[in-house]
Amino acid sequence: MSSQFGFIDIILLAMFAGFIVLRLRNILGRKTGFQGKPTNRYFPKGIEVLKDIENNEAIRTGNVDEEAKKQFLKGADIAYEQIITSFANGDKKSLKSLLGKDLFNSFSEVIDNRKKKELKYETTFIGIKSSKILEFKKIENIYKVTVNFVSEIITCVKDKNNQIIEGNPDTIKTANDVWKFSKNMWSQDPTWYLVETSNK
Numbered sequence: 173m174s175s176q177f178g179f180i181d182i183i184l185l186a187m188f189a190g191f192i193v194l195r196l197r198n199i200l201g202r203k204t205g206f207q208g209k210p211t212n213r214y215f216p217k218g219i220e221v222l223k224d225i226e227n228n229e230a231i232r233t234g235n236v237d238e239e240a241k242k243q244f245l246k247g248a249d250i251a252y253e254q255i256i257t258s259f260a261n262g263d264k265k266s267l268k269s270l271l272g273k274d275l276f277n278s279f280s281e282v283i284d285n286r287k288k289k290e291l292k293y294e295t296t297f298i299g300i301k302s303s304k305i306l307e308f309k310k311i312e313n314i315y316k317v318t319v320n321f322v323s324e325i326i327t328c329v330k331d332k333n334n335q336i337i338e339g340n341p342d343t344i345k346t347a348n349d350v351w352k353f354s355k356n357m358w359s360q361d362p363t364w365y366l367v368e369t370s371n372k
Contacts, residue, residue: 249300252321252349261295262283262293264279264283267279271367292331294328295326297323300322301323303321315355315357316354317353318351318352321347322346322347350369351369
């Protein structure tokens with residue numbers, strides 16, 4: 173009898189253990205082969221690209237795989253256009269998802285100031301003429317990629333009376349921007365954030 177009860181105890185313990193495993197799986201989720209390779213709509217294959225861009229010398233000597241650079245720049249181009257248009261439209265929600273904290277605060281301040289002055293920014297994005305990776309830096313777990321964008325836009329600023337005070341709505345302007353994107357490679361967040369801007 174004792175051996176029979178021992179056998180039943182083992183069966184019950186096994187069933188209980190199985191139940192716990194199933195509950196944990198439902199709560200925590202399963203680990204799939206896709207995890208550990210995050211991508212997003214702006215920087216497709218971003219991590220794979222960084223494996224090919226090992227240091228600045230590789231960029232200077234042209235040893236970086238061209239397909240890898242194209243994949244990274246494809247996402248950067250999309251982000252560039254969206255940030256330009258979102259800033260012109262005062263769309264803080266879109267900007268917050270693409271900018272680093274400090275840069276977002278700076279952009280927000282400008283948007284708030286022009287709203288307070290009742291200024292209207294009108295921007296038409298014509299397109300990107302060229303984009304090029306200038307530099308790659310890896311500092312511990314932080315990766316930074318500097319990109320030079322040359323684009324064409326039409327932009328002007330109007331006052332509350334709809335009078336043009338800056339720019340020309342009939343003239344295409346060439347913009348030459350140098351932007352720096354950053355990502356914490358230990359983070360589960362797949363987004364590359366814009367952290368610095370300058371004009372060339």
